[in-house]
Structures are given as structure tokens and as C-alpha cells.
């Protein structure tokens with residue numbers, strides 16, 4: 001069964017065509033700069049054929065139509081006709097409190113998603129445009145919405161509420177939602193599989209560390225708590241996002257620097273985190289290079305990041321009532337042996353011993369704690385597209 005996975009952003013569309021009999025990727029691609037000068041599509045097929053198509057993509061409809069042409073291209077594509085695609089899985093960032101699992105898309109659901117746009121004004125509107133357009137150009141097949149927030153709907157109320165007047169939860173639905181749920185679900189499930197255990201019998205902490213980073217406590221196979229909150233700004237300091245700060249800093253800075261709401265949002269989301277601290281880069285490769293050359297602020301940014309991860313691991317161990325497995329994923333978690341080593345050294349108090357040799361790897365599934373450690377540490381590369389395709393297959397074949 002061939003499934004197309006679509007992740008539609010405001011100016012980009014990521015896509016993967018998956019063969020779900022063997023769970024293989026037939027091709028993957030990215031349309032960039034939609035509606036902006038210099039738009040293009042880059043695609044790579046399983047056979048290693050690379051296509052770069054520089055073409056005007058004025059809107060998502062043209063972009064998706066062009067993507068379908070690329071997928072069926074005789075030389076660079078993977079299939080001869082779009083009718084071979086049997087279902088489409090759509091990544092949707094925010095499912096609010098309405099969705100604790102993936103759902104088949106119909107007209108009514110689109111209305112609900114539009115209503116939810118208030119909660120994710122940057123992300124949900126392009127997701128909805130993608131869904132509407134795909135249904136138009138690929139009619140008559142099931143389309144499924146897979147939500148970033150769904151996995152976290154199991155978080156108990158005492159953990160998802162904030163200490164603000166209750167009326168704002170009722171009026172605006174202000175609460176912790178959590179994000180990266182598809183990744184946390186995939187990675188915790190895969191970690192259990194690798195260890196030959198059922199996910200229900202393990203207490204797992206998943207550290208998804210990328211440009212956006214979040215940590216999730218998984219107990220009995222469900223999310224018990226997570227670091228991101230009402231928005232993906234909360235929790236760890238990230239590439240350019242603050243993570244948790246004293247909320248009074250926001251009004252203090254607005255007043256002192258005479259900042260508008262837009263300027264404040266920009267400061268908190270785009271100029272902060274490890275970029276703001278180091279003044280160098282949001283990219284951890286740059287920071288590690290600079291720190292190795294003695295740059296103190298780069299070193300400070302890396303230490304703050306590692307310290308914050310360790311603090312959350314401590315907090316979530318308490319939330320879970322113990323800890324069996326720590327898993328690293330995301331661009332940093334999968335690739336940075338240095339960051340993993342910093343974090344695991346901070347867990348030495350638990351008796352966890354890092355296997356330096358095993359840790360010296362990139363982008364691979366590997367156990368990086370020494371045998372006999374009371375807590376197992378491992379790396380599991382995330383695969384959100386596979387998870388989306390699996391959930392789509394289940395709903396499409398029901």
C-alpha cells in the first residue's frame with residue numbers, strides 16, 4: 001500500500017512516498033519558498049536519483065500539483081500514476097483537546113481544525129491549506145490527520161494546568177499541550193522494541209533535541225508529562241527559543257525596551273535560546289566548534305542546555321516514580337556525542353555509566369550505557385513520517 005506523507009508549512013512542503021508493505025521510503029522531497037521568489041523542489045528517490053526543479057510555486061496548490069508531477073516523473077519519480085497512492089497522511093501541529101489520536105479527515109473535521117488555528121496561528125493554517133488542496137487533487141482516497149499534540153493528551157490535569165485564573169483555561173483553553181508527540185511516541189515504542197520489552201512495562205524519558213527541543217516522560221506507554229507547553233516555546237532553551245523563563249521578564253523587557261507584541265514574540269522565539277546566549281549561532285555544530293576553541297559564551301550555552309536537560313530528567317524521574325531508559329533523538333540527540341556525554345555524565349549519580357565507544361556514533365540505533373547500568377541510555381533516530389504513515393494505514397484500511 002502506497003501512502004503519501006505530507007507536512008505542509010507556511011512556505012514549504014515536506015513529503016515522503018512510503019510503501020507500507022515493507023515500510024520503505026520510495027522517495028522524499030521538499031518544496032521550498034512557496035509564494036516567495038526563488039522557489040524550488042528537491043526530491044530524492046530510493047534509487048538515489050536526485051531532482052532539483054527551480055520553478056515558480058506561487059501557492060500551495062501549484063506546489064502540490066508540481067510535487068505530484070515530480071513523484072510520477074518518468075526519470076526521477078517512483079510511480080507511473082498518482083492513482084497508485086492509496087492514502088495521504090497529513091502532519092497537523094495542533095489538535096487541541098479535541099484529538100487524542102489520529103483521525104480520518106472529512107469536511108466537518110476541517111472546520112474543527114480551522115477553529116483550532118487560534119491556538120497555533122503559525123502552523124495550523126498552512127496544515128489546513130495542505131489538507132484542503134490534497135483532497136482536491138487526490139479525491140476519493142482516505143486522508144488522515146496526525147497531530148503533534150495527540151500523544152500528550154494523556155497528561156493528567158494536575159500536570160497540564162498552569163497557575164493562572166481558571167477562567168482562562170475555560171475561555172481560551174490555555175493549558176499545556178506539548179508537541180513533537182509523533183516523535184516521542186515512535187521513539188519510546190522503538191526503544192522498548194529494541195530492548196525486547198513492551199513499552200507498558202518501562203519508564204522512559206525521551207529527549208528530542210533539535211532546533212526545537214522537548215523532553216517527554218513516558219510511563220505505561222503514554223505521555224505523563226512533557227516540557228513544551230501551551231506553545232512550543234516552553235521547556236528547554238532551544239536554538240532560538242527561550243524555553244522556560246520567569247514570565248515577569250516578558251513585561252519587564254517590554255516596558256524597558258519599549259517592545260511591541262510582535263517584537264516581543266520575535267525576541268522570545270527567534271533571538272533567544274543558545275543563539276541569544278552565545279551570540280554566535282543556533283546550530284550546535286557551530287557552538288561545539290566555538291566552545292572547543294575556547295569561546296566562553298558558546299560553552300555557557302552548551303552547559304545551560306545540558307544542565308536544563310538534566311534538571312528535566314530529574315523532574316520527570318520523579319513524575320514517573322523511577323526511570324528505566326533515557327533515549328536521545330532529533331538532530332542533536334542523534335548526532336552530537338558531546339551533548340549526549342555531557343548529559344549522561346550528569347546522571348552519574350544514578351550509577352549510569354556511559355560506554356564512550358558506543359556513544360561515538362551518529363544517526364544510528366545504539367545502546368550507549370554500559371551493560372549493568374541501572375538506567376539504559378540509548379539513541380533512536382526519530383521517524384515521524386513512518387509513524388504518520390503507519391497511523392494513516394490503520395485508519396485507511398479500517
Ligand code: ADP
Nearest residue numbers: 209210211212282283284285330331332335336
Ligand atoms: P528540527 O527541530 O528543525 O527538526 P533537527 O532535529 O534537524 O531540527 O536538528 C537540528 C539541530 O541538530 C541543529 O542545531 C544542528 O546543529 C544539530 N546537529 C546536526 N548534526 C549535528 C552534529 N553532528 N553535532 C551537533 N549537532 C548537530
